[in-house]
Amino acid sequence: MSTPNSYRSGPDEHGHFGIFGGRYVAETLMPLVLEVERAYAAAGADSAFQRELDYYLEHYVGRPSPLWFAERLTDHLGGAKIWFKRDELNHTGAHKINSCMGQILLARRMGKRRIIAETGAGQHGVATATVCALFGLPCTIYMGATDIERQAPNVFRMKLLGAEVKPVTAGAATLKDAMNDALRDWVANVDTTYYLIGTVAGPHPFPAMVRDFQSVIGREARTQIMKAEGRPPDRLVACIGGGSNAIGLFHPFLDDPGVAMDAVEAAGLGLDTGKHAASLAGGKPGVLHGNRTYLLQDDDGQIAEAHSISAGLDYPGIGPEHAWLHDVERVNYVSATDAEALGAFKLCARLEGILPALEPAHALAHVARIAPKLPRDHLIVMNLCGRGDKDVFAVAGHLGVKL
Amino acid sequence: MSRIAPRFGKLRTEGRAGLVTFTMAGDPDYATSLAILKGLPAAGVDVIEIGMPFSDPMADGPAIQAAGMRALKTGMTLRRVLDLVGEFRKTDGETPIVLMGYFNPIYRFGPERFAAAAAKAGVDGLIVVDLPPEEDDELRPHAAAAGIDIIRLATPTTDAARLGPVLAGASGFLYYVSVLGVTGTRTAAADDVAAALGRIRRASDIPVAVGFGIKTPAQAAAIARVADAAVVGSALVQVIADRLTPDGKPQPGTVDAALAFARELAGGVRGARANAPAGA
Numbered sequence: 001m002s003t004p005n006s007y008r009s010g011p012d013e014h015g016h017f018g019i020f021g022g023r024y025v026a027e028t029l030m031p032l033v034l035e036v037e038r039a040y041a042a043a044g045a046d047s048a049f050q051r052e053l054d055y056y057l058e059h060y061v062g063r064p065s066p067l068w069f070a071e072r073l074t075d076h077l078g079g080a081k082i083w084f085k086r087d088e089l090n091h092t093g094a095h096k097i098n099s100c101m102g103q104i105l106l107a108r109r110m111g112k113r114r115i116i117a118e119t120g121a122g123q124h125g126v127a128t129a130t131v132c133a134l135f136g137l138p139c140t141i142y143m144g145a146t147d148i149e150r151q152a153p154n155v156f157r158m159k160l161l162g163a164e165v166k167p168v169t170a171g172a173a174t175l176k177d178a179m180n181d182a183l184r185d186w187v188a189n190v191d192t193t194y195y196l197i198g199t200v201a202g203p204h205p206f207p208a209m210v211r212d213f214q215s216v217i218g219r220e221a222r223t224q225i226m227k228a229e230g231r232p233p234d235r236l237v238a239c240i241g242g243g244s245n246a247i248g249l250f251h252p253f254l255d256d257p258g259v260a261m262d263a264v265e266a267a268g269l270g271l272d273t274g275k276h277a278a279s280l281a282g283g284k285p286g287v288l289h290g291n292r293t294y295l296l297q298d299d300d301g302q303i304a305e306a307h308s309i310s311a312g313l314d315y316p317g318i319g320p321e322h323a324w325l326h327d328v329e330r331v332n333y334v335s336a337t338d339a340e341a342l343g344a345f346k347l348c349a350r351l352e353g354i355l356p357a358l359e360p361a362h363a364l365a366h367v368a369r370i371a372p373k374l375p376r377d378h379l380i381v382m383n384l385c386g387r388g389d390k391d392v393f394a395v396a397g398h399l400g401v402k403l
Numbered sequence: 404m405s406r407i408a409p410r411f412g413k414l415r416t417e418g419r420a421g422l423v424t425f426t427m428a429g430d431p432d433y434a435t436s437l438a439i440l441k442g443l444p445a446a447g448v449d450v451i452e453i454g455m456p457f458s459d460p461m462a463d464g465p466a467i468q469a470a471g472m473r474a475l476k477t478g479m480t481l482r483r484v485l486d487l488v489g490e491f492r493k494t495d496g497e498t499p500i501v502l503m504g505y506f507n508p509i510y511r512f513g514p515e516r517f518a519a520a521a522a523k524a525g526v527d528g529l530i531v532v533d534l535p536p537e538e539d540d541e542l543r544p545h546a547a548a549a550g551i552d553i554i555r556l557a558t559p560t561t562d563a564a565r566l567g568p569v570l571a572g573a574s575g576f577l578y579y580v581s582v583l584g585v586t587g588t589r590t591a592a593a594d595d596v597a598a599a600l601g602r603i604r605r606a607s608d609i610p611v612a613v614g615f616g617i618k619t620p621a622q623a624a625a626i627a628r629v630a631d632a633a634v635v636g637s638a639l640v641q642v643i644a645d646r647l648t649p650d651g652k653p654q655p656g657t658v659d660a661a662l663a664f665a666r667e668l669a670g671g672v673r674g675a676r677a678n679a680p681a682g683a
Binding site: 014022023024025026027028029030031032170171176177180183184187188189190191284285286287288289290292295297299300301302303 | 457458459460461462464468475480481482505506507508509510511512532533534535537538555556557558559560561562565569580583584585588589
């Protein structure tokens with residue numbers, strides 16, 4: 001594959017990143033998907049929209065999030081200098097709200113009166129319920145019954161925020177099944193409803209739009225590392241399920257040739273066990289949920305169930321732009337297992353006084369693997385995209401502790 | 404050429420609308436679904452739609468979702484769907500067969516290879532729910548080369564600007580999805596359907612089949628008065644589901660129940676225009 005002039009120019013007008021992306025949705029949804037595309041383009045050209053978004057990001061979400069030098073972790077690992085982009089300090093505890101805020105302002109511009117969303121770990125559901133409460137819009141969150149069980153605190157948070165949480169029992173009752181039901185709801189309520197997708201997946205323009213809203217992470221990180229170190233980082237690291245936090249950090253740096261990028265998929269019990277969520281390592285190109293991307297699937301094209309200790313990474317696909325960045329070899333895609341993530345979770349708690357969410361604990365596991373082998377002047381920025389409070393019960397269970 | 408255009412030509416000559424039924428390939432198992440398919444033409448079904456099961460049927464309601472899961476559980480694959488069609492063709496060379504499903508299994512199979520294999524098995528048309536006109540370039544030329552119609556979908560949200568491009572690539576018939584929603588849930592008002600059909604017919608003379616939410620012979624008859632065909636899927640699939648053991652196995656009478664319901668629907672459709680003025 002030839003090297004493009006820029007890695008930041010996609011998607012094309014049909015929503016394709018190379019062969020990936022697109023708009024694979026039922027005809028009922030096509031006019032609405034096109035309407036979202038037009039509305040988003042208009043909003044992007046309107047400086048008032050950007051000002052409004054900036055206002056809420058600063059005063060409500062709490063941006064910019066700090067860039068933290070993890071000094072004790074750096075010393076412990078004895079190699080590369082590790083910085084955390086602390087998006088776990090955002091209101092609601094993860095990066096998800098960056099995109100929720102952008103999308104809810106867009107939904108309001110479009111005159112939509114009802115919001116639906118899917119959620120896996122519940123972080124996107126909580127962030128969606130939060131912005132819906134803020135703007136007084138009714139909100140229905142689809143969540144797999146399995147996830148409802150393992151993320152009980154987030155379910156209760158969503159309900160406190162006024163959202164209706166609809167359990168999804170189809171399939172393995174996890175994130176992909178929740179997304180199916182959200183799409184079914186959308187088809188039935190196209191006139192009134194905006195589907196607030198939580199990651200860089202779905203039909204065009206969602207992957208590009210969610211990326212743009214999350215790119216605030218990378219823009220801030222660039223400014224902050226330039227101020228702290230006087231130069232761009234050598235390496236960016238982020239965990240990847242659908243891939244919104246990773247693309248948010250990476251995208252502003254994609255055309256900096258000196259910046260390496262590692263995205264960490266969830267290897268679950270191990271890539272060779274079949275119980276994982278690593279769509280790039282173990283999947284093949286396919287079409288699901290509105291786009292073409294790498295998917296975990298069998299030879300007949302039936303979608304497989306993913307597995308990860310982290311509900312937020314437990315999805316058999318990945319955003320289409322990541323599929324493309326993988327194929328053009330701009331980003332290095334690696335993986336970390338459940339056990340490695342748990343180890344990193346504990347390490348971070350002890351050394352930095354931060355409980356990371358199990359999702360970025362995968363990124364940290366990779367950092368812990370590579371940092372000792374890298375020189376001391378090698379700058380790593382890792383996206384600490386969520387906090388681990390939501391995972392305390394799950395982690396206790398895995399460590400055999402009864403709460 | 405596929406068997407679809409001749410079949411609609413024949414219906415036009417007979418002055419009546421057609422009945423299109425949908426059942427899922429391999430539901431509840433291969434043999435039972437084949438027995439049902441073989442009985443449908445004699446029960447009065449004019450065009451047979453067969454579902455290609457998919458793990459993530461985003462546009463389907465509970466009845467068809469469950470049918471797909473039952474089929475996949477018994478080991479149904481896209482290759483086996485074609486085998487099923489091939490076996491049906493041993494006893495029926497006339498009734499058009501349309502496969503309906505989602506793109507990913509076809510994509511994995513390889514669109515070109517699939518189109519050729521489907522034509523060889525005796526398939527006449529394809530409805531790929533998640534392949535809108537914007538994306539169907541990767542299947543349509545191969546289908547056309549194999550003599551298979553790509554059945555395009557129009558919906559209540561298909562506005563005037565989209566209708567042209569949708570019709571431009573349509574062949575066989577146009578499938579009008581009469582309600583906003585997934586299969587087998589809401590039912591459209593006949594007046595709304597008639598108005599939508601008026602818009603479509605001003606733009607094209609392609610036959611129009613109307614589906615989603617048609618559950619009874621009377622509803623099928625109401626649609627048959629205004630459309631070229633009425634499609635019944637979820638209700639028939641539910642008749643099958645209701646005759647299964649709790650673990651999804653067929654019982655004696657499952658096939659008969661499905662065919663009896665198909666006969667009732669055919670009665671409704673065939674009687675629909677009996678009292679209507681000529682040309683209506």
